Amino acid sequence: xxxxxxxxxxxxxxxxxxxxxxxxxxxxxxxxxxxxxxxxxxxxxxxxxxxxxxxxxxxxxxxxxxxxxxxxxxxxxxxxxxxxxxxxxxxxxxxxxxxxxxxxxxxxxxxxxxxxxxxxxxxxxxxxxxxxxxxxxxxxxxxxxxxxxxxxxxxxxxxxxxxxxxxxxxxxxxxxxxxxxxxxxxxxxxxxxxxxxxxxxxxxxxxxxxxxxxxxxxxxxxxxxxxxxxxxxxxxxxxxxxxxxxxxxxxxxxxxxxxxxxxxxxxxxxxxxxxxxxxxxxxxxxxxxxxxxxxxxxxxxxxxxxxxxxxxxxxxxx
Amino acid sequence: xxxxxxxxxxxxxxxxxxxxxxxxxxxxxxxxxxxxxxxxxxxxxxxxxxxxxxxxxxxxxxxxxxxxxxxxxxxxxxxxxxxxxxxxxxxxxxxxxxxxxxxxxxxxxxxxxxxxxxxxxxxxxxxxxxxxxxxxxxxxxxxxxxxxxxxxxxxxxxxxxxxxxxxxxxxxxxxxxxx
Numbered sequence: 452x453x454x455x456x457x458x459x460x461x462x463x464x465x466x467x468x469x470x471x472x473x474x475x476x477x478x479x480x481x482x483x484x485x486x487x488x489x490x491x492x493x494x495x496x497x498x499x500x501x502x503x504x505x506x507x508x509x510x511x512x513x514x515x516x517x518x519x520x521x522x523x524x525x526x527x528x529x530x531x532x533x534x535x536x537x538x539x540x541x542x543x544x545x546x547x548x549x550x551x552x553x554x555x556x557x558x559x560x561x562x563x564x565x566x567x568x569x570x571x572x573x574x575x576x577x578x579x580x581x582x583x584x585x586x587x588x589x590x591x592x593x594x595x596x597x598x599x600x601x602x603x604x605x606x607x608x609x610x611x612x613x614x615x616x617x618x619x620x621x622x623x624x625x626x627x628x629x630x631x632x633x634x635x636x637x638x639x640x641x642x643x644x645x646x647x648x649x650x651x652x653x654x655x656x657x658x659x660x661x662x663x664x665x666x667x668x669x670x671x672x673x674x675x676x677x678x679x680x681x682x683x684x685x686x687x688x689x690x691x692x693x694x695x696x697x698x699x700x701x702x703x704x705x706x707x708x709x710x711x712x713x714x715x716x717x718x719x720x721x722x723x724x725x726x727x728x729x730x731x732x733x734x735x736x737x738x739x740x741x742x743x744x745x746x747x748x749x750x751x752x753x754x755x756x757x758x759x760x761x762x763x764x765x766x767x768x769x
Numbered sequence: 770x771x772x773x774x775x776x777x778x779x780x781x782x783x784x785x786x787x788x789x790x791x792x793x794x795x796x797x798x799x800x801x802x803x804x805x806x807x808x809x810x811x812x813x814x815x816x817x818x819x820x821x822x823x824x825x826x827x828x829x830x831x832x833x834x835x836x837x838x839x840x841x842x843x844x845x846x847x848x849x850x851x852x853x854x855x856x857x858x859x860x861x862x863x864x865x866x867x868x869x870x871x872x873x874x875x876x877x878x879x880x881x882x883x884x885x886x887x888x889x890x891x892x893x894x895x896x897x898x899x900x901x902x903x904x905x906x907x908x909x910x911x912x913x914x915x916x917x918x919x920x921x922x923x924x925x926x927x928x929x930x931x932x933x934x935x936x937x938x939x940x941x942x943x944x945x946x947x948x
Contacts, residue, residue, distance in 0.1 A: 455885075455936055456904065462885050463794055463905040470793045472786040473803065480781050480810040630815055717840070 483626070570672030571631045624678040628653050631673045638690035640666035643720035647681075654681040656720060658688045685723040687748060692718050692725050695748060699727065704740050719750065728752045775826065777814055784827050788834055794901045795838040797890035805841055809834040832916045835902070839894040839917075881939065888938045896931035899924055 625646065632644045632655065640663070642656035655670035657663050667682050674680040695702075700713045710731040719726045729751050733741075741749060775783075785806075792802035792809075813820055813830050823829045889897055895917065902913045910928075914921040 455932060455939070458881060458885060459889075459900060459904045459935070462882050462889070463901060465882070466886060467790040467794055467905060470786075470790045470799065470802075473789055476781060476785040476789065476803070476806070480785075480807055480814070481778055483807055483811050626811070626815075633815070 482623075570635055570669035572672045622651070622677060624675045625650060625653060628673055628675055628678040628680065632670070635669055635673060636689075638693065639688050641670070642685045642687060642689050642692070642723050643718070644670075645721040651677075652679045652681060654683055654721070656683050656685045656723060659684045659686060687723055689718070689720075692723075692748070695725050695745070699725070702744065704737070704744070706737055707741070722750070724748055724750050726750050726752055777817055777820075780820075780826055780830070781810060784830065787827075788830060791831065791901070791906065792834060792838060794905055795835065795894075795898055797886075805838050806834060808841075809837040812837070828916070831906075835898050835916060836918070839898055884939055885935065888935050892931050892934065895919075896927050896934070899927045900931050903928060 629644065629646070632653065636644065636655070640658050640660075642658060644653050644655045646653055655667075655673075657666045657670060663684060670680055670682060696713070696716050696718065699711070699716060700708070703711060707729070710729045711727055712730075716728070717726050718724075725745075725748060727749055733751065738751075741751065788806055788809075789802060792806045793799055796802045796805060809830065812833050820826045820829050889900065892900070898917065899913060902908045902916065903910075908916070910921045910924045914924045917924070919927075
């Protein structure tokens, strides 16, 4: 009679032994990760930091005029939709439920200050190959919808999902743009960025508000010839969603607190909401309570096979 | 090996095989393991300054890798629930089948190993990760907790639940005398 732990050790060691070394891994990883100018695969962070510091110093006065307004919590308008049959339960707008005016989104955090209000023009030239043509933009900066031209209809490779784009091996210029955006975007005027299903363009999610136009200009400056940037306006900033995420444990109703592990929540940048996995079964009352508290800032994902068979609650179709 | 002493390429060349084995044990699928490892390495590359400052760049990468796998499996598991049944894939023999004399112990052992591997793949992502890190990587609970970003008590509880699940499922399948 074997103890399961020793059997487990044996099985894991045996299965691990089946894995052949991948001699191509280093090259593929390097190709996928390398910036256009990264000769030996090492990022010149020192150069980036120096350029960044100079840019921040030059434009620090302008920062104050760009951060107003958008930090105010702005819950999105409720949308009506039926629960999906793919295992996802989407909170929908019940007519008998109060509007989500009680939503509490706490702004703040270390990313609240824009580090590069002037955008990539303050430093991008240091990392762009001289051979590259000037950046162009494929959108006019208005509210746009990210292109979803993927032939995939499986539902699991959504835009913004790193697994989706990595499987498509985005070109180095797109990876470079993503890296630039990480430095340029702040948590107040932006919700983040996502890569489309083709891996060939990036969508920047800009918070609607007085600073939106300036924020879009910042994002637009990061586009490159073969790495276009699309713009999409959203209701909530990254800091707001992060604040909601951090305070979720305290703000959840008691009936749901035991069903949620706050450490498993995640931000869905593309859909501008916090994804909260739940272990258990939601009653209609719980769903109403969730909607009343968070509106569509929170999306609940139910784990467990019973999700598929769960009928749409009556209040969802009212 | 400190991060500042090694380049990204050198680190991948030196530790890539071990990471791939870990990714495979975490996913149960070779191709998925390669893809997720590459995803993790892209993130590592983009945060290379942090890796360079790390005393143990290998541990840093493993942390990114494990969390990449858990995140992917978690997301996928909520998108897709293809079956609600507890049916296992085929094993070496069906429970109760007659076994030729003299090969019963061997068959039991193979069936138990195969069943355990299949069951491991069906565990929740964090439970599977805890077991792999504990029983393959031989990490202690505090190290696993730091790697997963959870409390040590959570690691112990997760491991306990996962092992209990495996014991119960193996008992149901009749795949060998495992306690």
